Amino acid sequence: MSVCKERAWKALTDLSFERVTGTPDEKKAAEMIIAECAKSGVEAHLESYEIDMPQITKAFFAVTEPEYKEYVCIALGKSGETPDEGIEAPLVYIENAVDANLIDVAGKICLVQGRTGPDFTKKLADRGALAYVTMRGNFYEDPAMKTELRPGSVFGKSDVQVPALSIHIKDAEELVRMHPAKVKVIVKQDGEAKGQSQNVVATVEGTDPVLKKEVLVFTAHYDSVRYSSGAWDNMTGSITILELLHHFAENPAKRTVKFVWCGSEEIGLVGSREYCKAHKDELENYIFNINFDMTGVTLGYEYLCCSASEDVMHAIEYVAKLNGYPLTAKMDLYASDSTSFANAGVPSCSFARLNPMGGATIHNRHDTMEHLDPDSFMITLNFVVLLSEQILNAPVNVIPRKFAPDLEKKMExxxxxxxxxxKKEAEKKEEKAEEKKEESKAE
Ligand SMILES: [Zn+2]
Structure with missing residues (x-):
């Protein structure tokens, strides 16, 4: 038995529960993956690291003028804090926050759609905005349900802070029509709080005395967001590499295969970044990273995002054609763990089975087993067994250690x-330490 649809489906079903970064549930899933590896006689282990785990103590949003109305909301972790009594100010809808949207934000609370990040926060702060409100969910849900709001944190580090929270998209629509004279925002949190997360790591050593030095690493993140069982995103990928482990445990290749189930992907690829940091000295022997993020969806198409040289992408497309595997490939950085490996100099790629418009969705309570299907799950897995066997058993390494020129520029x-x-973060820390010193002197 190489790979097994029934075994995979059972593991996928068993492990599709909420596995939020830094929680006991994430750890429980990690232990379950270790137990699954043991079934093939492979000893997997945990590698832990510290993560940001902001603790929200208060989130409040209401229209105060002309008529008082409270809304369901959640605070954005690490965004900042308001005074205890909150901030009261006019609301301005800044759409997708292009420059022309930001002319009139000074002294106001901004309602925004789309992605926010450190650059965005800085833009708002520079223009004098007091706080911002993002929107979550979709029009076909009940805005009174807090479970429609995906909790999250500001990605990365920022040298400025603007308190932020999220409301439901239906409420956002109501607010834009309402033109309220004043709204009130309260955000209280310990944005510096830390937690612990872990990767699960396993190795199947190569059989060739020389080639076994070279490593192909399979990755998939096993954490989920809150309120989501993360069946599609990304227990499917996690079980895909588990089946690959069963396969290579039974049929060892000439080169060494590593398996990394990454924690904390959903808070900014933290698990894979930590892995690359901890294994920095080994990475020169890693010839390729194959990552999986979301496979197995019933209605979908097979997609490859390649972060390597053009040769590699074309070669994979060619192997796909030879085997009648329907692949759409693109050269780019994927919003998943393959990007951490590319950034560390290891050519990488991510396989995904992506949805049609109006199909399955992720990062919400609807990401369950409902839209997945065992036969669809096997499509990606079967192809990668074929592909990786060829790479792992080739007499010479077929993955050049370089990146497509445009991609390299983007990465730089x-x-x-x-x-x-x-650098800014380090400066800020130093400043804080200085302040503390001064304070203790004064006492
Ligand atoms: Zn994912």
Whole structure:
């Protein structure tokens, strides 16, 4: 038995429960994955690391003028805090926050859609906005249900803070029509609080005395967001690499295969970043990273996001054609753990089975087993067994250690931005330490 549909489906069903980063449930899932590896006689282990785990103590949003009305809301972790009594100010809808939306935000609370991040926060702070409100969920849900709001934190580090919360998209629509004269926002949190998360790591050593030095690493994140069983995103990927482990345990390849189930992907690829940091000295022997993030959806199409050289992408497309595997491939960085490996210099790629418009969704309570299907699940898995066997048993390494020129440029720019952010963060820490010293002197 190489890979097994029934075994995979059972494991997928058993492990599809809420597994939020840093919680006992995430740890429980990690232990269950270790137990699954043991069934093939492979000893997996945990590798722990510290994570940001902001503790929200208060989130409040209401229209105060002309008529008082409270709304269900959640605070955005690490965004900042208001005074205890909150901030009361006019509300302005800034759409997707392009510059022309930001002309009139000084002294106001901004309602925004779309992605926010450190750059966005800085833009708002520079223009004098007091707080911002994002929207979650979809029009076909009940806005009174808090479970429709995906809790989250501001990604990355920022040198400025603007308190923020999320409301339901239906409420957002109501507010834009209402033009309230004043709204009130309260956000209280310990944004510095820490927690612990872990990766699960397993190895099947290569059989060739020389080639076994070279490593192919399979990854998939096993954490989920709150209120979501994360069946599609991403227990499907996690079980895909579990089946690959069963396969290679039974049929060892010439090269070594590593398996990393990453924690904390949903808070910014933290698990894979920590893995690359902890294993920095080994990475030069890693020839390729194959990541899976969301497979097995019933209605979907097979997608590959490649972060490697053009040769590699075309070769995979070619193997796909030879085997009648319907693949759509693109060269880019994927919003998943393959990006951490690419950033660390390891050519990587992510396989996904993506949904049609109006199909299955993720990061909410609707991401359950309902829209998944065992036969669809096997499509990606069967192809990658074929593909990785060829890479792992080839007499010479077929993955050049380089990236497509456009991709490399993009990565360089990102690296520069990250370095700047880290520098600012370090400066801020130093300043704080200085302040503390001064304070203790004064006492
Ligand atoms: Zn995911």
């Amino acid at each position: 720019e990102r690296k520069k931005r990250m370095a700047e952010m880290e």
